[in-house]
Amino acid sequence: MSEVFILAQFVGEKIAKTTAELATCGAGIGNVTAIVLAPPGSGSALASQITFGSISKVIVIESADFAHFGVAASAQAIAHVVNEHKPSALLITSSAFGKEVAGCVAILTNSGLITDAVDVSSDLVATQVIFGGSSTVHSRVTHGCAIITLRPNSFSPDAAVGSPEIITANITISDSAKLAEVVSSQPPLAEGRPELTEAQIIVSGGRGTNGDFSAVETFADLLGAAVGASRAATDAGWYPHSHQVGQTGKTVSPQLYVACGISGAIQHRAGMQTSKTVVVINKDPDAPIFELADFGVVGDLFAVLPQASEGVKARKS
Amino acid sequence: MKIAVCVKQVPDSWAEKKMMGGVLDRQGVDAVLNDLDEYAIEEALRIVEAHGGNGEAGANSVTVISMGPERTADAVRKALSMGADAAIIVTDPALAGSDALATSKVLAKVIEEGNFDLVFCGTESTDARMSVVPAMIAQRLTWAQLTFAGSVVVDAATKTATITRVTEAGIDTMKAQFPAVISVVEKINEPRYPSFKGIMAAKKKPVEIKNLASLGIEPSLVGTAGAWSVVDDATPRPPKAAGIKIVDDGNGGKALVDFLVEKKLI
Numbered sequence: 082m083s084e085v086f087i088l089a090q091f092v093g094e095k096i097a098k099t100t101a102e103l104a105t106c107g108a109g110i111g112n113v114t115a116i117v118l119a120p121p122g123s124g125s126a127l128a129s130q131i132t133f134g135s136i137s138k139v140i141v142i143e144s145a146d147f148a149h150f151g152v153a154a155s156a157q158a159i160a161h162v163v164n165e166h167k168p169s170a171l172l173i174t175s176s177a178f179g180k181e182v183a184g185c186v187a188i189l190t191n192s193g194l195i196t197d198a199v200d201v202s203s204d205l206v207a208t209q210v211i212f213g214g215s216s217t218v219h220s221r222v223t224h225g226c227a228i229i230t231l232r233p234n235s236f237s238p239d240a241a242v243g244s245p246e247i248i249t250a251n252i253t254i255s256d257s258a259k260l261a262e263v264v265s266s267q268p269p270l271a272e273g274r275p276e277l278t279e280a281q282i283i284v285s286g287g288r289g290t291n292g293d294f295s296a297v298e299t300f301a302d303l304l305g306a307a308v309g310a311s312r313a314a315t316d317a318g319w320y321p322h323s324h325q326v327g328q329t330g331k332t333v334s335p336q337l338y339v340a341c342g343i344s345g346a347i348q349h350r351a352g353m354q355t356s357k358t359v360v361v362i363n364k365d366p367d368a369p370i371f372e373l374a375d376f377g378v379v380g381d382l383f384a385v386l387p388q389a390s391e392g393v394k395a396r397k398s
Numbered sequence: 399m400k401i402a403v404c405v406k407q408v409p410d411s412w413a414e415k416k417m418m419g420g421v422l423d424r425q426g427v428d429a430v431l432n433d434l435d436e437y438a439i440e441e442a443l444r445i446v447e448a449h450g451g452n453g454e455a456g457a458n459s460v461t462v463i464s465m466g467p468e469r470t471a472d473a474v475r476k477a478l479s480m481g482a483d484a485a486i487i488v489t490d491p492a493l494a495g496s497d498a499l500a501t502s503k504v505l506a507k508v509i510e511e512g513n514f515d516l517v518f519c520g521t522e523s524t525d526a527r528m529s530v531v532p533a534m535i536a537q538r539l540t541w542a543q544l545t546f547a548g549s550v551v552v553d554a555a556t557k558t559a560t561i562t563r564v565t566e567a568g569i570d571t572m573k574a575q576f577p578a579v580i581s582v583v584e585k586i587n588e589p590r591y592p593s594f595k596g597i598m599a600a601k602k603k604p605v606e607i608k609n610l611a612s613l614g615i616e617p618s619l620v621g622t623a624g625a626w627s628v629v630d631d632a633t634p635r636p637p638k639a640a641g642i643k644i645v646d647d648g649n650g651g652k653a654l655v656d657f658l659v660e661k662k663l664i
Contacts, residue, residue: 377642387651
């Protein structure tokens with residue numbers, strides 16, 4: 082049976098949901114080992130949260146260098162583990178950090194790299210949806226360890242429970258990975274809403290909001306959704322850039338995407354086209370976003386959204 | 399200060415992209431300078447302008463580096479029109495189909511020969527969208543990696559660069575000594591339009607063409623031959639089946655909720 086390593090990631094000190102998704106993906110390929118990069122003294126507390134049924138082993142590496150030297154230090158430690166154990170595959174969640182780490186590990190381990198996969202088969206064929214969702218590609222790594230980054234929400238989190246063996250590895254980070262130093266860190270502003278790329282439901286606003294996101298936010302909060310925005314809305318300063326969905330913003334793939342007052346320029350569609358269900362509210366019946374809609378309402382979002390919010394509230398009470 | 403900016407020519411975002419034989423068909427589409435690279439060019443120009451300027455007038459230089467087919471020269475010309483001083487284009491038939499590993503190998507080799515202090519990049523190309531090449535170049539050169547920069551401050555006296563790294567994980571302030579690879583996010587600045595003077599001046603700027611032999615890179619290590627991943631198949635996704643479309647008659651919101659309930663989404 083092939084050995085698959087996954088990089089466990091944490092939000093603060095709590096295991097990220099995407100780690101459970103990697104576990105599910107890994108279980109379909111072989112024996113799964115999770116790598117935990119921890120600050121000194123935190124290794125066992127972090128590793129103890131890895132109780133997914135599919136994970137048989139956890140390798141914990143403690144070092145203050147991960148927080149201080151970011152991608153380069155993390156990549157060096159992971160490459161060390163990969164070179165020692167030679168797994169068939171290394172799975173990492175697609176994010177700015179995850180993709181850069183994957184790229185550096187690929188170089189350090191002489192391995193091929195595939196990013197933003199939405200599926201990986203048992204024989205390591207990765208599925209990617211590219212060019213803004215217009216093409217599906219199947220590809221394979223042909224050299225070294227198959228390093229694959231997986232888009233969040235592509236797999237359901239592993240719900241089974243297990244108690245993996247925990248191993249500690251001592252790895253010293255060399256000076257060559259300490260060239261860029263993290264002087265200070267500020268976590269993303271907590272808004273009480275889910276992170277955009279991990280959310281099951283996203284409600285997005287565009288030009289049609291005219292800068293008033295209150296109806297969008299109200300509906301989002303009732304659904305426990307993240308709030309997204311089109312580039313038109315973020316460029317106008319109506320919503321923070323960190324919420325932008327599209328080619329130059331985030332790529333999302335939620336169960337439900339509600340586009341409100343968004344015309345659907347190809348750059349926006351590139352970021353949300355793989356959403357499972359798309360609902361559209363737009364005044365313009367010819368808006369291209371309707372081409373993607375499973376359910377579209379031609380109408381004013383300021384009338385439709387509040388009524389929908391009332392409807393959701395009524396169902397909850 | 400000697401700065402390099404890596405740029406890529408990509409299919410126009412609006413064009414329909416197709417796969418052909420496992421790689422992107424670059425012939426059949428309009429090609430432009432990758433949007434996101436313009437921010438890198440702009441940032442490099444602003445930094446040298448703040449440090450006494452570039453070109454004949456100043457002590458600094460901005461060199462554009464690009465790898466691609468011959469027509470990459472068009473994208474490079476735009477970068478020169480914006481104000482870069484010179485360009486290096488790496489073009490070779492054996493480079494077609496190169497993966498990110500090969501691309502970073504070639505770019506790192508060019509950078510290594512150029513004695514640069516800083517290398518700027520965009521965060522991703524709008525075609526492949528991998529966002530890995532800047533980090534890979536830094537890894538190959540063993541240079542400091544300052545990526546996803548939302549702001550860049552350069553201190554020429556101490557040869558240090560400080561950036562704010564802006565990602566979904568938050569905002570980090572990162573600092574490094576030269577040499578460093580810096581990738582910039584699009585919110586960092588507003589790229590300038592090439593002026594008429596800039597466009598005319600660009601025609602006279604030096605463009606050096608290199609190939610694999612002149613870089614001393616074995617052709618079997620790059621392109622389709624040297625790629626460490628292969629595409630088995632690529633298929634256009636079937637157009638989405640037409641959904642339900644209603645006109646709000648005063649009950650649009652209710653109908654929307656009914657749809658979500660029916661689909662078990664709420």
